[in-house]
Amino acid sequence: MTTDAELLAAVGRLAARLLRSEGSEPVRAAWPATEVESALGLALPAQGRPAGEVLASVAALLEAAPAMAGPRFWNQLFGGRDLVATAADMLASVANHSLYTYRAAGPLVVVEQLVLARMAALAGFDAGEGTICPGGSVSNLCAVVIARGEAIAASREEGVDGRACRIYASAEAHYSVRKAAMTAGLGRNGCRDIPCDAQGRMDPTALDAALTEDRAAGLTPVLVAATAGTTVRGAFDPLPAIADVCARHGVWLHVDAAFGGAMLLSAQTRGLLAGVERADSLTWDAHKVMGVPLLCSALLMRRRGHLAAQLGETADYLFQCDDAELNPGTRALQCGRRDDALKLWALWQHQGDAGLAARVETLRAQALRLSDLASAHPRLQLAEAPPSLTVCLRTPGADAAAVCDLLAAERRQLVGHGLIGGERIVRVAIVDPSHDEAALHALINDIDDATQRLALGPPQTWARLAGHSGGLS
Numbered sequence: 001m002t003t004d005a006e007l008l009a010a011v012g013r014l015a016a017r018l019l020r021s022e023g024s025e026p027v028r029a030a031w032p033a034t035e036v037e038s039a040l041g042l043a044l045p046a047q048g049r050p051a052g053e054v055l056a057s058v059a060a061l062l063e064a065a066p067a068m069a070g071p072r073f074w075n076q077l078f079g080g081r082d083l084v085a086t087a088a089d090m091l092a093s094v095a096n097h098s099l100y101t102y103r104a105a106g107p108l109v110v111v112e113q114l115v116l117a118r119m120a121a122l123a124g125f126d127a128g129e130g131t132i133c134p135g136g137s138v139s140n141l142c143a144v145v146i147a148r149g150e151a152i153a154a155s156r157e158e159g160v161d162g163r164a165c166r167i168y169a170s171a172e173a174h175y176s177v178r179k180a181a182m183t184a185g186l187g188r189n190g191c192r193d194i195p196c197d198a199q200g201r202m203d204p205t206a207l208d209a210a211l212t213e214d215r216a217a218g219l220t221p222v223l224v225a226a227t228a229g230t231t232v233r234g235a236f237d238p239l240p241a242i243a244d245v246c247a248r249h250g251v252w253l254h255v256d257a258a259f260g261g262a263m264l265l266s267a268q269t270r271g272l273l274a275g276v277e278r279a280d281s282l283t284w285d286a287h288k289v290m291g292v293p294l295l296c297s298a299l300l301m302r303r304r305g306h307l308a309a310q311l312g313e314t315a316d317y318l319f320q321c322d323d324a325e326l327n328p329g330t331r332a333l334q335c336g337r338r339d340d341a342l343k344l345w346a347l348w349q350h351q352g353d354a355g356l357a358a359r360v361e362t363l364r365a366q367a368l369r370l371s372d373l374a375s376a377h378p379r380l381q382l383a384e385a386p387p388s389l390t391v392c393l394r395t396p397g398a399d400a401a402a403v404c405d406l407l408a409a410e411r412r413q414l415v416g417h418g419l420i421g422g423e424r425i426v427r428v429a430i431v432d433p434s435h436d437e438a439a440l441h442a443l444i445n446d447i448d449d450a451t452q453r454l455a456l457g458p459p460q461t462w463a464r465l466a467g468h469s470g471g472l473s
């Protein structure tokens, strides 16, 4: 019989083993999905198994999955690991609070308010508020729902005729904005793409024209979603000009800074978000550039009151005591809400403002270094100077997708690809500060090597291999 203490000690040992395996085997063999269930013994049993045995299976399973926190991972907008934040997250799971009321979560509510207030202040929302959502997509959805309620007063009670409403985002915005339009009853067609300039930034003149045209057609503009840090190119939409357009048309300005929000942490990079203080709402994912484990997304509001007005409900079985201020469930989309603030607070305690600023500066320096290596390279090409933390590379003579697949199949690097102006490029996400000079060189060399071999004319075995973790997000 295993005691609780023995079990938890085993968790520590297994976690340490997991970390070691990421070091020794940074790109693991990809399992064909059809073989996984039998090969890894996943079938659900009729009779239970001993706790220690189940934990060993869990660890084995995690070691069979792609090492998304490992040293060769450049494929998503999160990567690496801050062990203090990870440990805080593990402890939060042990305690298992729901952050809907002060009665349920006590001081943890104050912790959440504290980190949200700090993030809001960094955005220039000194009189603002916020809520932590399970991911940037949900933060963006909440922003659309709130803006819909502000634009069309009756919508909260009666819903909307989605065909009469529009939201606006650049053609390079994240797909979650379109999904939010769909979920909020506007339909996917309710999201209008605004063209970008050559650097992938929303064109404010085109936005102005679209708003004028839609108003003249009797449509109601609900929200403009500017992006601060686009998913592929890391581009920042021109917020001051977009804020001017929104002010002229009286439209809610949301900034999707799921990726780029962390640039506010350093004086060296915060200029990228100049004008953000004029936004009505802001999405900032702490689980991306800041290094907090998934998920932790802040939805920040410039003014207080909108969250409760648009997302609040009464529930006599839940909100029974305390000031509503201390019951964050009155300002959230969810009822049960995991404590995703504690790990962010723990990270901030450990790093301090200075450590977080240094993290962002290190990442930016790595992005510039990688772009220098690419520009100086005799064969690879830098697609454009990196605006922030993604570096986009051309692989002349080879399809960038095939390069990424080959690197994954040969278990060398996990890196993704995307499109810039219709051209497929390798996109390297620089979000793990533990990547050193050697790691950057190895990445460039591996991309070059795969490109050269594919350019020579791929043998059958170079054909697209199943199992690569796939697309960008």
Ligand SMILES: Cc1ncc(COP(=O)(O)O)c(C=O)c1O
Pocket (backbone or CB within 6 Å): 077, 134, 135, 136, 137, 138, 173, 174, 176, 227, 229, 230, 231, 256, 257, 258, 259, 285, 297, 473
């Ligand atoms: C710009 C942008 N917004 C929103 C999201 C969605 O974030 P999440 O994956 O946390 O839902 C992403 C994800 O990569 C993103 O790049």
